Amino acid sequence: MSEDASEAVELLRIPVELDYTYSAGQSASRFLRAIAEGRLLGQRCPVDGKVYFPTRGSCPQHGVPTAGDPVELPDRGCIVTYSIVRVPSENIPLELPYIAVQVLLDGADTVLMHVLGESSLEDVHMGMRVQAVWRPRGEWTTSIGNILYFKPTGEPDAPYDSYREHI
């Protein structure tokens, strides 16, 4: 919109607002309902037995539903890889800089994208053992955001060979 009536109109601002109703899907819903109770549920691929966490309902490698019994996972694991983010994004309400991590939970075969807290930027490294820090129980919802962040456990690092195939 041009304020000055003597200038040509060269640019229009067009708002687009659309409301969507998203459904998580059956499998992710099961996973999210468990998270609301503080439990982390993975699911096995029926073909090769690999444990998917988080789960979207299928093993993308084999194109089959991961419909069997869920596998309960601990809230500990190791950092497979990470990045220190210094770029703001409208959709991410985190203070900069923050450490974005890919966490391989013990017993899982896929990584979870999350953030690392209680660690200096210098200390974070691949193989670092970490544990989830949960929100207060009363704030739990059906969201992976129930985990506020992961923090270092101080345990010895996981050996590279134990997680290299997950990068």
Add this chain to the structure above:
Amino acid sequence: MAPVSDSESSLVTTQRLAYTYKRSLGPVLSQFFTALRERRILGVRRPDGSVMVPPREYDPDSGEAISEMVEVSDSGVVKSWAWVHAPRPAQPLPHPFAYALIQLDGADTPLLHVVDAGAEEQMQTGMRVRARWAEPRGGGIGDIAAFEPATGATGE
């Protein structure tokens, strides 16, 4: 662990996707929208001599570049219309209205816009309508708030 039922229904939530896009216009549409701000409507002359409103920077049939702007009237004839009984929030008027194809005097193609006629009974193909200008202007196609039924044979 308690078994989780497969028939359990899925979690559902709503979310709004909202963004205000910035549309640069280029020379032809810039002239069109600048003129709208001045309560004038411009079309563009096609190679066959006919006038197209709203204008494009190319001939839609051949792809050839065109740029000769032609002023047309702000009143014209309804070529077709659709009566919206229950307008949605995003739509231009809060009460029932018509989307219409309006061929302005001096133009050879109709413009898509809305007619604020009050009631469906007031609408008729072939009826004359005139632009009702918005205040203030400079914001795009909404500079024409709506078209309204008009009497009289010609525009301004």
Add this chain to the structure above:
Amino acid sequence: MAQRAAVIGVGQTHYQARRRDVSMAGLVREAAQRALEDAQCTWKEVDAVVIGKAPDMFEGVMMPELGLADALGGAYKPMLRVHTAGSVGGSTGVVAASLVQGGIHERVLCVAYEKQSESNATWALSISMPFSVATIAGAGGYFAPLVRGYIRRSGAPEDTGVRVAVKDRRNALRNPYAHLRVEDISFEMVANSPMLWDPIRYLETCPSSDGACALVLASESIAERAEKTPAWIHATEMRSEPTQFAGRDQVMPRATLDNAASLYKKAGIQNPRRELDCAEIYVPFSWFEPMWLEGMRIAEPNQGWQMTCEGATAMDGDFPVNMSGGVLSSNPIGASGLIRFAESALQVRGLAGERQVDGARLALGHAYGGGSQYFSTWIVGSQKP
């Protein structure tokens, strides 16, 4: 079976942060008109239009090709819209080529574009979906951990990425269409630029650009009559794999290795490093040069960085890469892949101006997208395959 096909026209807009002087139709027409002029043909002579771009939410128009088809002379002609994430520009070229190779059409206009200034790409790429927590800030946030994985496994020197950035930014100074032009670019300037997504520095990242790229592809009989040298398509290939599955190698996905093997087989190439004269590789973050040199089987596993560090990929090296300045210098996302394809064609046509690789006869065009999961490539030559 497959008919021969060739690029007989290339057109590009100047790539800029904001092309506020044009509409979307104006942008794509600018590139298309230049391609038609290069091919010496008219809108009317085009049989079909293929349009590619990245997500519709970038411009906020659903299937914008429906409104752009007639802007590209496509009224009452066949029109296709390709979308394969970041590789889309490449895939658009592959689909357009197949329309000629399949004997369907004689002349196809292929256009890819993005007008990123209409919105904000980081917004469109990081829309937080319900039930999830967004931690990935745009493409850099996604790829930085993979770059770290590459450094760990290859033992590449930390400054490899800096070297790529300096080289590509120098090359961009020879390309009149390039967006980012840093006249006094130096190693220190890149090395000292701020870390954005550690280990990726500001000057190691691609810009956000407005722009369009267009090609005219033609059948053998038309290409033979062309006044300027055509770029003959020797092979095209595409490969995809899922975003995430147990044991997926995200750093060096099998899709890229399979894609490369199949592409060279089709083109009859045994030793790509020796037989190809140059390559335009999709490098949105500098480290992806060594990564995709390996992914394209041009370098041995974990040794791509050596080519970079030895200067092999510089304009005066034995295997120039990204003579145009690459994605690091111009990034209208949906067009970025097609620009790679277009530059490879310009090189073998001998029309690359100041950035011409002497005597280039065979060149690679490469694009990738999604979570390093979509790959599309082609090889073009100055001689018929």
Add this chain to the structure above:
Amino acid sequence: MREAAIVAFAQSASLRREMDRNEVEILIPVIHELRTSAGLGNEDIDFVCSGSSDYLAGQSFAFVAGLDAVGAWPPVCESHVEMDGAFALYEAWVKIQTGSADLALVYGFGKPSMGDLPITMALQLDPYTQTPLWPDAVSMAALQARMCMEGGVCSEAEMAARAVRDRRNAKQNPKAQLKGDFEVEALLAEPHLVSPLRRHDCAPISDGAAALIIASAERARQICQRPAWIRGFEHICEPQDLGVRDLLRSRSTELAAQHAGANRGKIDVAELAAPFTHQEILVERALGLGDEVSVNPSGGALAGNPLMAVGLARIGEAAARISSGEADRAVAHATSGPCLQQNLICVLEGD
């Protein structure tokens, strides 16, 4: 032309609102059924192509998740069009013409119920002069319908008769959404939705998916007893602006049908994806379909309209009737854009 045929087809049910499953969960059983019926493993497939729309899914790169349903491992030669799956099939057919593929898996999927579909579709219009007025898809169709009614193309009774026919046919289709016996008079007694259109004039909003297998001649014979041979395949796009188009006919359908040779023989079956009753009449006319043709034996788009899959499903439905021996020659149609802007015609024949 290299001979190619549709050899297998599967689809989900069309549902008004599929709340229980996400797109991947809708697709997995469809693709599983398809591969099982054709007896194919992933290693048999040379090319995969899909059609979907980010704006239906309310998210960028919505198609990426679709790949999860394929089991794309080892990596597949794959492409995607931001269009109906029918256009993905066209791309696959071209790939077969080049000789670089013999067997392709094609799918389309959409969950338009997630948004307010008629409003979402306004984003397809001219972003400068039209979208800001938010003309919903029903209003756009209503503008054309009134012109057709006042221009002598069709009456509201003829339009209602299409809804009656399609819903009656859909009784035989377990995947259809709207089905049953209706009377024209009763339908015409219903109020207008957006005048002059009534609810029955509009295709329903449907969630769903469709998938099929296309194969070269050699492979087709191994998989299917009676392949549905593709004997013509063309699509044509018109300018988008309604003002510069003849809205009383579908010129692009006429041209596509002509190029595809639709009228080079007797047509037994026609499957049409026109989402409004008057548009179904326009497509019938463009194809020159007479009373002897079985139109929309599946119910067509008016009985189930999973966008991005509905056109592909029409081709699948037509092919299934060839393969079953019910028909010798069929024409299938897909469309895109406001008021039948872009149309695709696929001509299928039995041995």
